[in-house]
Amino acid sequence: MNEQKLYTVTIYSENNIGLLNRISAIFQRRHINVESINISTSEIENVSKWTIMVWLTEERMKKIIGQIDKQVEVIKAFYHPEDETIYQESCLFKIKSDLLFEERQIQNIIKESSARIVTVNRDFFVIEKSGRKDEIDLLHRELSVFGVMQFTRSGRIAVTKDEMKISTMLKALQH
Amino acid sequence: MKEVQTLENNIAVLNQTERISGSEAIIKCLLAEGVEILYGYPGGAIMPVYDELYKYQDKIHHVLTRHEQCAAHAAQGYARISGKVGVAIATSGPGATNLITGIADAQIDSTPLVCITGQVGSHLLGSDAFQETDIVGISTPVTKWNHQITKASEIPEVLAKAFYIAKSGRPGPVLIDITKDAQFEQFDFQYKKCTSVRSYKPVPDTDEKTINAAADLINNAKKPFIIWGQGIILGQAENILKSVIEKTGIPAAWTILGASAIPTSHPLNVGMVGMHGNYAPNVLTNECDVLIAIGMRFDDRVTGNLQTYAKQAKIIHFEIDPAEVDKNVKTDVAVLGDAKQSLTKLLPLLFNNSHPEWVQKFKDLYKIEYEEVIKNDLHPTKEGLTMGEVLKEINQQTKGNAAIVSDVGQHQMIACRYANFNITKSNITSGGLGTMGFALPAAIGAKMAAPERDVIAIIGDGGYQMTIQELGTIFQQRVPVKIVVLNNEFLGMVRQWQQLFFERRYASTEMVNPDFVAIAKGYQIEAQKVTKREDLATAVKEMMQCDGPYFLEVLVEKEDNVFPMIPTGASVSDIRLG
Numbered sequence: 033m034n035e036q037k038l039y040t041v042t043i044y045s046e047n048n049i050g051l052l053n054r055i056s057a058i059f060q061r062r063h064i065n066v067e068s069i070n071i072s073t074s075e076i077e078n079v080s081k082w083t084i085m086v087w088l089t090e091e092r093m094k095k096i097i098g099q100i101d102k103q104v105e106v107i108k109a110f111y112h113p114e115d116e117t118i119y120q121e122s123c124l125f126k127i128k129s130d131l132l133f134e135e136r137q138i139q140n141i142i143k144e145s146s147a148r149i150v151t152v153n154r155d156f157f158v159i160e161k162s163g164r165k166d167e168i169d170l171l172h173r174e175l176s177v178f179g180v181m182q183f184t185r186s187g188r189i190a191v192t193k194d195e196m197k198i199s200t201m202l203k204a205l206q207h
Numbered sequence: 208m209k210e211v212q213t214l215e216n217n218i219a220v221l222n223q224t225e226r227i228s229g230s231e232a233i234i235k236c237l238l239a240e241g242v243e244i245l246y247g248y249p250g251g252a253i254m255p256v257y258d259e260l261y262k263y264q265d266k267i268h269h270v271l272t273r274h275e276q277c278a279a280h281a282a283q284g285y286a287r288i289s290g291k292v293g294v295a296i297a298t299s300g301p302g303a304t305n306l307i308t309g310i311a312d313a314q315i316d317s318t319p320l321v322c323i324t325g326q327v328g329s330h331l332l333g334s335d336a337f338q339e340t341d342i343v344g345i346s347t348p349v350t351k352w353n354h355q356i357t358k359a360s361e362i363p364e365v366l367a368k369a370f371y372i373a374k375s376g377r378p379g380p381v382l383i384d385i386t387k388d389a390q391f392e393q394f395d396f397q398y399k400k401c402t403s404v405r406s407y408k409p410v411p412d413t414d415e416k417t418i419n420a421a422a423d424l425i426n427n428a429k430k431p432f433i434i435w436g437q438g439i440i441l442g443q444a445e446n447i448l449k450s451v452i453e454k455t456g457i458p459a460a461w462t463i464l465g466a467s468a469i470p471t472s473h474p475l476n477v478g479m480v481g482m483h484g485n486y487a488p489n490v491l492t493n494e495c496d497v498l499i500a501i502g503m504r505f506d507d508r509v510t511g512n513l514q515t516y517a518k519q520a521k522i523i524h525f526e527i528d529p530a531e532v533d534k535n536v537k538t539d540v541a542v543l544g545d546a547k548q549s550l551t552k553l554l555p556l557l558f559n560n561s562h563p564e565w566v567q568k569f570k571d572l573y574k575i576e577y578e579e580v581i582k583n584d585l586h587p588t589k590e591g592l593t594m595g596e597v598l599k600e601i602n603q604q605t606k607g608n609a610a611i612v613s614d615v616g617q618h619q620m621i622a623c624r625y626a627n628f629n630i631t632k633s634n635i636t637s638g639g640l641g642t643m644g645f646a647l648p649a650a651i652g653a654k655m656a657a658p659e660r661d662v663i664a665i666i667g668d669g670g671y672q673m674t675i676q677e678l679g680t681i682f683q684q685r686v687p688v689k690i691v692v693l694n695n696e697f698l699g700m701v702r703q704w705q706q707l708f709f710e711r712r713y714a715s716t717e718m719v720n721p722d723f724v725a726i727a728k729g730y731q732i733e734a735q736k737v738t739k740r741e742d743l744a745t746a747v748k749e750m751m752q753c754d755g756p757y758f759l760e761v762l763v764e765k766e767d768n769v770f771p772m773i774p775t776g777a778s779v780s781d782i783r784l785g
């Protein structure tokens with residue numbers, strides 16, 4: 033209960049200006065640093081889905097979920113430990129094109145990690161990889177040896193193994 | 208006060224569609240919500256609305272306060288005494304930021320407010336235009352909900368939603384920011400009240416099983432103890448709480464915001480919990496076997512050290528806000544839902560009972576508190592006047608029927624400890640935020656909402672000077688509030704801490720005060736100053752008999768301390784009597 037874990041916070045909300053500010057204030061006020069945040073459309077029309085990654089004890093996590101859930105424009109908030117979600121992150125590497133031909137090893141790394149070459153031109157090439165965090169970390173480490181011009185990684189997106197009872201809930205709300 | 212419109216009348220008028228400006232629509236929305244009085248201050252970005260207020264002045268009464276903070280506090284006082292939504296209005300920029308203290312106060316004390324601010328034209332948003340400020344961003348952490356309107360057509364729906372959200376569930380402040388072009392824009396107006404918002408569940412469902420579990424615990428308890436909070440008042444659950452207390456014979460204490468929900472004189476009312484609460488309920492919190500918390504949130508000023516708070520007891524928490532459950536104190540049974548409904552279901556499951564030995568313990572500890580503290584506060588033998596004896600005099604003359612609006616500091620604790628209350632919603636004070644300067648404007652709002660009641664503001668010489676300019680509002684509006692300043696020539700509560708915890712280093716707490724009586728008289732408010740015990744009773748009498756507003760300054764002992772006291776971080780049962 034008192035040990036920190038990486039939790040996936042999933043929020044279903046209205047798509048309104050200002051809610052991002054309201055949600056981030058909940059974390060900021062309690063001096064909590066968020067690992068990543070992603071907001072997109074969800075499986076339900078006109079409902080946004082947020083995926084926020086955060087390190088917390090379960091006790092604190094529960095309280096924060098309560099604070100999020102009580103915001104007027106939040107339909108429902110959930111939290112899950114890593115093993116209850118299926119998730120992906122995605123990343124981009126920009127690398128000097130010379131290296132692709134000079135360093136054979138790079139081609140092997142790309143192949144073995146099942147990364148994808150997005151574009152190649154005379155100066156640089158860009159590879160993309162989606163996967164779990166450790167896979168991306170590994171690829172990052174391996175490529176860093178040769179020099180990376182730019183690297184970026186997306187926030188995590190996740191679905192839960194269990195059903196989200198949100199659609200039934202929404203029907204009940206629409207009286 | 209102006210002609211009173213009935214809600215039905217107002218809504219009937221509004222049922223047709225008509226082409227009007229956004230600013231006129233704002234007034235029509237307020238009328239449809241039954242608003243009769245609002246508090247505010249004009250300025251550039253809200254001028255179209257003020258122009259409509261001018262045209263509608265026979266239907267809606269705008270009170271010009273002398274500072275926007277006080278417009279918010281006045282709206283709070285109005286809401287707290289009436290249970291209705293208070294409305295405050297201000298211009299953009301400094302007008303809007305001046306509201307923030309009042310909004311933050313309303314947020315932490317769950318007071319329903321709708322605040323309307325003007326904003327620069329929508330084409331100027333984000334350009335650092337004159338008096339532009341991101342008030343939606345600034346107010347986000349201190350509002351239950353907020354929204355910016357940039358088109359007139361949004362006004363009816365958003366304002367309807369604002370009133371619904373402010374008032375329903377756990378109440379709170381809502382801020383609506385309206386750009387100037389939206390105020391000018393013409394549109395087809397029609398009003399519909401808001402009755403639900405899809406993403407918002409004001410009252411959580413109550414699980415019957417939790418009510419049964421609560422009843423079981425209560426019926427089997429040997430030393431049960433109730434602590435109620437403002438949830439009883441907000442949920443209009445005073446009568447049902449009284450029935451629960453009387454049927455079960457359970458001693459019951461209150462948090463500062465719960466005061467007045469059950470009359471002070473009730474034999475099972477055992478006083479206030481918390482830092483300067485009564486001795487018995489604090490000590491016995493750590494001795495009860497079942498603690499029944501109703502509509503309260505275990506604030507740190509109530510619990511002291513959480514590690515040693517009621518560890519021996521099973522804890523039942525009746526609560527409307529699920530985020531409050533297990534937030535500070537781990538509960539054994541949480542009954543979610545509206546207090547009135549939950550207690551109504553609980554009552555028939557409870558046994559008729561009494562706990563004479565347990566209740567006797569409260570009486571015994573009261574005797575100790577009386578000897579050590581209360582006697583000296585109320586019947587002092589030393590020369591200087593005490594704050595307590597002023598409250599005692601007010602109690603005697605008002606028979607406990609007045610509404611007491613207190614500011615923040617020693618006088619607040621004394622007022623809440625000693626004021627007698629017969630009527631609910633009679634203790635209006637800034638609990639959660641502890642905002643000095645609250646009382647004078649809040650008393651204005653309270654008196655205007657309940658003109659038939661005596662409203663007495665109890666204020667320190669420090670807090671009085673934070674919003675003293677509201678004497679101007681009292682003067683202009685002829686609001687017959689009674690103002691009592693308990694002058695100890697110190698920021699007393701801070702001085703007390705300096706004495707107890709900082710070895711009497713009185714850094715910047717001594718006050719050199721002006722002639723308060725002369726200032727009041729400058730506003731043509733009748734005023735007097737009492738420095739001797741023998742003059743107190745007549746002065747209070749004169750104040751209560753005065754038809755208009757009245758200012759009474761009482762010079763009290765400079766270095767008195769408020770006891771009992773739970774020092775910060777100490778356990779409730781380690782409360783000190785001196």
Ligand SMILES: Cc1ncc(C[n+]2csc(CCOP(=O)(O)OP(=O)(O)O)c2C)c(N)n1
Nearest residue numbers: 616617618641643667668669670698699700
């Ligand atoms: C706006 C604000 N500033 C500062 C404080 C801190 N504070 C709490 S009590 C107090 C002293 C109040 O003095 P006074 O109004 O004279 O009342 P007394 O304690 O003497 O009765 C102060 C400065 C506060 N609560 N609110």
